[in-house]
Amino acid sequence: MFKKNRIPDRYILVVILGVLISGVGWLGYRSLVEVVGLNTAIDTFYNKPYSIRNDIYEFHHTIEQFEELWIHHHLGTESTPESDSVLSSELLSRLQTIDSLYSGIIEHFKTHELDLNKFEDAFATFSSGIHALKESGEYRIIKYEDHLQLTAAKNKVLNELSPFEKFAQRKAVEIFQQTISERSNLIKQLGIFVFVVILILILTGASIGVVLFKKNQRIEKAQNRFKDFILYAPIPIMIHQDGKVLLTSESWHISCGYTRDELTTIDDWIKKADADKEFKEKKEYINRLYEINDHQDDGIWNVKTKEGLIRKWHFFTGPLDDRTVISIGLDVTEEYEATNKLKLFKSAIDQSPVSIVITDKEGKIEFVNRFFTTITGYTNNEVLGKTPNILKSGEHGRSLYENLWDTITQGEIWSGEMINKSKSGELFWESSTISPIFNEAGTLTNFVAVKEDISERKKMEEE
Structure with missing residues (x-):
């Protein structure tokens, strides 16, 4: 009831969460674009000019394999028909790979308009050296001078490829740098966007925080005023x-004598x-x-004060919050007793054997x-608002009524007999x-007439 507001503004929180999710989502999307873009640059680096280097590397590696395979088989090894046949098959496979890579490298040379004459001459020398090792369709046992000749041819081929390797590497780096440069503006835009989003979130959060803080202040202020109103109310x-019990007024404790x-x-x-000792019944009623989500007149209860006095309290209740009610108790002991006395007085008047008339x-x-x-x-209804003149019989002169009126308006009592x-x-x-x-101020407010029927006595006197 009297707790601080725990920001029941769920809609505001949902909006904030939506903004955060949207911002993070967009940021993630743009970041993904950047990653894909950079990957594209890397792919470009490896899959375009840099792929030439791959071909050159594989070409270089295959030649080395060819040479190592051949030397390993023939140096200090006796040749047999079976081993020569296996060697021929493996060397032929390597040679086919070399020829295929050579064709690809030639295409790279042509694409980038590079001088391939020296490379073609060098490869022709290397190829001739390889084929010179063949006798009757099979590779013969290598001699030392054959090894030197073949190694020299191989090195010449690779030396001719060295400038092209450097060109391919330089070209790849240029393309990578160009790709990064093209995306630098997007990176700047992304940075600006991230900054703006963060700034908006900070400002939005600050604004909402200020609004909620002020709202909580207003709520707390209103609650404090309500508390003060209850505490110092002139009634229980x-x-x-x-x-x-959450809160009680000072009047409640003053009236009953019990402390908080x-x-x-x-x-x-x-x-x-409870002066009536009806604990179970009263507890069930209060529960x-x-x-009940409605105001109730709980009637008059007998309340026993701490001093042992029995007082009459008239209770009223009304809903405030979830299963929270406010009860107001009015001490009507004096009024209750006065009402009972009035009822007794009215009953006595109504049952009196004489006529009683009250006028203004x-x-x-x-x-x-x-x-x-x-x-x-x-x-009663027939005479309300009228004067006692309705009872005039015409048997008395005007002077009787004038004397009566003058007497009572001067504040004196008039007594007499008359025919009505x-x-x-x-x-x-x-x-x-x-x-x-x-009245208490001494002002004349009413007249009361007490009249006894003496008709029978008058008849007896006349007789």
């Missing part, structure tokens, strides 16, 4: 939730203050209040009792005493 007020420490739960209150200071009737209706035949006429037209004698009524 209690806020409770599921049987736990003595009334921490509804059970404490009922056990200590139902937590379920102008003489207009405000109240008549039952005996008045019995004697005159007029009901009922609603049916029947005449009857009354002995009347009319008294003025003053």
Whole structure:
């Protein structure tokens, strides 16, 4: 009830989360583009001019394999038909690979308009040296001078490839640098975007934080005002939730005498203050209040104070929050007793054997009792707002009524006998005493007339 607001602004949080996810998603996408772009540059580096170097490397490696295979087989090794046949097959396979790579390198030379004459001459010398080793379709046993000749031819071929290797490497680096340069603007844009997104998130978060902070301040301020209102209210007020007392006004404790420490739960209150000793019934009734989302007039309960006095409290309850209600208790002991006295007084007047009439200071009737209706035949509703002149019989002179009015308006009591006429037209004698009524300030406010039917006595006197 009185907790700080825990930012119930779920929609704001969802918006913030959406912005973050969108920003991170876009950032990830652009980063992926960059990675793909850089990979493209690397692929370009390896798969275009740099692939020439791969061909040259493989060409170089295959020649070395050819030479090593041949030397390993023939130096110090006796030749046999089977071994010569295997050697011929393996050397032929290597030679086919060399010829294929040679064709590819020639195409690279032509594509980049490089001088390939020296390379072709060098390869022709190397190829001739290889084929010179063949006798009757098979490679003969190598001699030392053959090895020197073949190695010299091989080195010449590789030397002629060296400038082209450097060209291919330089070309690959140029393309890689060009690719990176082309994407530098995109990288800058990405950096700017990341900066802007971070700045927007910071500003948005700061703005939302300020708004929520101010909102929490307003809520906390309102809650404090509400607390103060409850604490210092001039009437007993209690806020409770599921049987736990959350807050009570000072008036509550002054009226009942119990301290806050003595009334921490509804059970404490009922056990200590229920003068009727109806703990179970009262507990069940209060538990139902937590379920009812409506205001209730709980009626008057007998409350026992800490001093042992029995007071009449009129309770009213209303919902505040989830299973939280506010109860207001008005000490109506004096009013309750006064009401009972008024009821007793009215009952006594109604059952009185004399007519009682109350008028305002102008003489207009405000109240008549039952005996008045019995004697005159007029009901209360028929005479309200009218004057007692409706009972005039015409048997008395004007001076009687003027003397009566002058006497009572001067604040004195008038007593006398007169003949009045009922609603049916029947005449009857009354002995009347009319008294003025003053308020606490001494101002004349009403008149009350007590009239006794003396018709029977008058008849007896006449007889």
